[in-house]
Amino acid sequence: xxxxxxxxxxxxxxxxxxxxxxxxxxxxxxxxxxxxxxxxxxxxxxxxxxxxxxxxxxxxxxxxxxxxxxxxxxxxxxxxxxxxxxxxxxxxxxxxx
Numbered sequence: 001x002x003x004x005x006x007x008x009x010x011x012x013x014x015x016x017x018x019x020x021x022x023x024x025x026x027x028x029x030x031x032x033x034x035x036x037x038x039x040x041x042x043x044x045x046x047x048x049x050x051x052x053x054x055x056x057x058x059x060x061x062x063x064x065x066x067x068x069x070x071x072x073x074x075x076x077x078x079x080x081x082x083x084x085x086x087x088x089x090x091x092x093x094x095x096x097x
């Protein structure tokens with residue numbers, strides 16, 4: 001498979017930080033989680049304004065969260081889930097050494 005721009009960026013950044021690929025993967029997992037929560041909010045028929053009020057934050061802050069514009073704390077993501085009656089879970093990942 002041919003390399004694209006993102007592959008090139010990751011390769012270049014990895015030269016300066018060997019952990020960079022893992023950082024990218026972590027960011028992608030967080031993004032998938034936030035997209036899943038946003039989808040669940042829509043399935044429940046809840047507006048950003050209603051969920052934001054339950055979280056004691058603003059609609060614009062929730063929009064930034066859903067839009068991937070911020071790197072939220074886990075406590076923020078948990079408040080987001082709880083505001084919709086959901087819980088965050090975790091699972092063990094295989095760790096290679």
